[in-house]
Amino acid sequence: MSQSKRVSSLMLELDPLSIVKSIATSEILISGRLVDASNATLFGKVISDTGVHEIPIIYKPIAGERPLWDFPDGDLASREVAAYQINKFLGFNIVPFTTLRDGPYGIGAVQQWIEIDEAFDLITFSQTDDFRLREIALFDAVINNTDRKIGHLLMDADNKLFGIDHGVSLHSENKLRTVLWQWRGMQLTEIEVGQLQKFISERERITVSLRNLITVLEVDALFARVSSLIDAGIFPEPSEEWPAIPWPPI
Ligand SMILES: Nc1ncnc2c1ncn2[C@@H]1O[C@H](COP(=O)(O)OP(=O)(O)O)[C@@H](O)[C@H]1O
Ligand SMILES: [Mg+2]
Secondary structure (H helix, E strand, O other), rough: OOHHHHHHHHHOOOOHHHHHHHHHHHEEEEEEEEOOOOOOOOEEEEEEOOOOOOEEEEEEEHHHHOOOOOOOOOOHHHHHHHHHHHHHOOOOOOOOOEEEEEOOOEEEEEEEEOOEOOOOOOOHHHHOOOOOHHHHHHHHHOOOOOOOOOOHHEEEEEEEEEOOOOOOOOOOOOOOOOOOOOOOOOEEOOOHHHHHHHHOOOOHHHHHOOOOOHHHHHHHHHHHHHHHHHHHHHHOOOOOOOOOOOOOOO
């Protein structure tokens, strides 16, 4: 049995709360660095609180963040966590569990690792009108994602789709950059509008949860985006003022 199959069959026996608790509190053991990552992105594991399971994780220490011209230094990890929280408040399960915590290289974002289905053709899939992609397109409009590449979509062996790498999102100026434009200008469904309205109605609680992650200006911009989505009733259209597709798109 391969290492990945062994890990995922063991994961089946672990309840989600135990996974979350272990990722948030157990010691992080690093085993490697992801070479295709643009920042210091480390692969490792934590041992479950029960002491028997290994939970694979990805750890992005703030100290390893590369400065960017259009985002403040040293806060990509906070944006990753803010994006996770927003995904939960929307009632979506797009982002794997992500938390901000201390690790061997200092404070960073720690996220549950998803074992992907290597045989799955994400490139073709990414341009379909699959409902799971549509949910991610709406999520990206909410978080103002500037980097929804095909490689930031993950399909696991149970056919569950995830979105990752939300460090460059939540800017106060509109910068939506994505490969998922297939719903541009299309009507939001009643369910989608309801999800956005519920988000607005929980503004106070959401603001508290984002308080130490993004600025007040960015929280205001988040709610302004959600309100304009509700008012417009449609998915955003690509802007002509900034590049609307990430480069490279994969
Ligand atoms: N939670 C995860 N589960 C599985 N693979 C991941 C996860 N997070 C990142 N990866 C893999 O690591 C690569 C680099 O991670 P990413 O979050 O894109 O880092 P960076 O911010 O450096 O671009 C991704 O393209 C993906 O292949
Ligand atoms: Mg990336």
